[in-house]
Amino acid sequence: MSKSLIQINNVKMHYKSSGLSLFRKSQQTVKALDGVTLSINEKETLGLVGESGSGKTTLGRCVLNLIKPTEGYVSFNGLILNELNSKQMRSIRKQIQIVFQDPYASLNPRMTCGDIIAEPIIIHGLIPNKTEREHKIKSLLETVGLNPNIINRYPNEFSGGQRQRIAIARALAINPKFIVLDEPISSLDVSIQAQIINLLKKLQRQFNLTYLFIAHDLSVVSNISNRVAVMYLGHIVEIADTADLYKNPKHPYTKALISAIPIPDPTLESQRKRLILKGEVPSPINPPSGCVFRTRCPIADEKCSTTNPTLKKISETQHVSCLKIS
C-alpha cells in the first residue's frame, strides 16, 4: 500500500447565512460538509461522487485550502494546511493544482494560450529565462496533445475539448504532485470526454500524479478511479475500491446511484431492475436528523432518525455509513 499524501480529518464546513429576514435575526447554518474524513494515497485517483449540493466541490476547495474549514483539518504530506502561513502555503501551492469544470469560464479570454500556461510558472518564479519558458510551454502543449504552434492564439479559437487540454497544461506547468479535477469532463461532448479521460490517465502515469476526481456521474468515475467515495449532504456514505463499489455496493444511496446510470445496451436495459429514489435531496440548511439519507431511503426505520451513522469498516477496502448494515 502506498503512503497517504492527503489526510482529511473530520472536516466541517458550516456557512452562516443571515436568512434574508428584516425583522428576525435568524442565523441559519448551511452544513456543506459535516464531518468528512478521508485519505488520498500517493499516485492514486480518488473519485468523489455526489449530486448537486452534496458538498463535493466544497471538499475539493478545502483540500486546496481555498477555503478554511470551520472544524477539522486537511494535511498535505504531513503538514496541516490551515496552520501554515502564507509563505509556507505558497510552497505547497506549487504542488497542488486544480482543473475546473467549465473551460469556457476558467481561461482568461484576453490572454493567449501561451500566457495562460506561463502564468503559474512566472508566479512561482520557476523559469526566469523567456526562451526556456517558451520551450517548456511548447513541450507542455505537446504533452496534452495540442499543436505547440498555437502558443499565440486566444481561447476563443478553440473547442471545449481543446480548452480543457489547455487548462490541464496550465495545471501541469509547475510539476504538481496532486491535482483536483472538479468535473473536468461534464461540459464536454461524449466523444471528447473519452479523449480527456485517456489523457488524464496518461499524464498520471507519466508524472506520477495523484488525482481527486470530482464528478456527479458514477460511470465516468469508474473508469479512472482506484477508489471511489460517495457523498450525500455533506457526509461520506460509502468509500471503497472501485471494483468493490460497483460489484457490491452496500449503501442504499450508492445502489440507487448505480442503478440510475442507464447502460448503452437496449437488451441489458430491458432486463434491468431499477431502484428509483423518491423525492429530492433535502436542504443542507436543515438536514434530516440522524441519518441524512433517511428521508429518501427505502430501508429506513425509526432508529435512523435518532442515531447518527458513522463510517464503518466492513471489509479491508470498503467503508459504509449505514445503521442497517452490520
Added chain:
Amino acid sequence: MNELKSPLLKIENLQTQFKTSEGIIKAANNVSFEIYPGEVIGIVGESGCGKSVTALSIMQLIPKPHGEIKDGQILYKNKDILNLNEKEMQKIRGNEISIIFQEPMTSLNPVLTIEKQLTEQMLLHLGLKYKDARLKAIELLELVGMPDPKSILKKYPHNLSGGMRQRIMIAIAISCNPKLIIADEPTTSLDVTIQAQILETLKSICETSDTALVLITHNLGIIARYAKRVIVMYAGKIVEEGNAVDLYNSPKHPYTLGLLRSVPKLNSSPDANLEAIPGNPPDLNNLPNGCSFQPRCYLINEKCNVEPTITPVSDQHRTACWNYTELN
C-alpha cells in the same frame, strides 16, 4: 412492425439554415424520418449535430430572421404543416405536438404562477372554463408525481427545484393530450437520481396515453433504455437510423460505433484506456468535402470524398457510410 400504421409525422428532406457572419450554416441538412403513433424514438448526437434544430423546425420555432426552413416537408397526419400560417400553427403547437425543453429554469415564466402557466394552454386549446382547467391542472400535477398539488399551483417557478420545474414542464406538455411530445434533452441539467424519476414519469405517461415521444439526448444510455428506434445525427445529417437493438448490437456507421465505444463501462478497469473518437466535433462553418465524418474516421478511402447518401442496410436499418461493410 409499423408498416400497417401510417406515420403520425413524416419529415422529408428538411433543410434548416442559419445566416451567420461567416456564411450560411446548414444546421439540418436533408433530414428525413418518420414517427409512428405511440412510439418512442431517440435522436442522439453531439452538440451542433442538428438534433435540437430538427425539433425546433417541427414546432416551427426557428428564430427568425437568422434561421429559416429552406426546403423540405413536415407532414403531420399527411398535411404539410410548413404551409400553415402562424394562427393555424398555434392550433397544433401545444395541442397536437408539444415540446419539453432542456432548461426548466428558463423555459417557465418567472413572473407567472404555476397555476397560470399550467392552465393557459387548456383554456386556449381545449376551451375549458377556468374552474375546470384548474381541476385538471391539479390532476396533471398528481400525474407527474408532484406532492401537494394545490399549494404548488400558487407557487412561482423560483420556489421549485430543477426536477420539480421539469415535472411542471411535462404537465404543461401533456395538458392538451398531444399526439406527439418532443423532449429536447429533458434531463440533462438534472441530478442522476432525479433524471431517472423524470424519465420514468414521462415514459409511463406516454405509454398510458399512447403518445409518441421523440427523445433527444446525447446520452446513449438513456436512448437504450427508452427508445425503440434510434436516429444518430452528425453535422446536421442523419448518419444512421435503426431499431435500437440492431443499432446498438451491430452499428453500421463508424461514428455510432465510436460513440458506443467511448462510453465508460461500469465494470471497466482503471488501467484500460477508453476508445475515444479522435479529433473534434465538426465546425458547421467549415465542413470537409464529401462525408463530414471523414477527418475523424478510420475507414476512409477515395469514396469518402463523395458525400454518402443514407441507404438501407436491412429492412429497418439505414446508414450513410460507403464502407460500413468493413466495420467490425
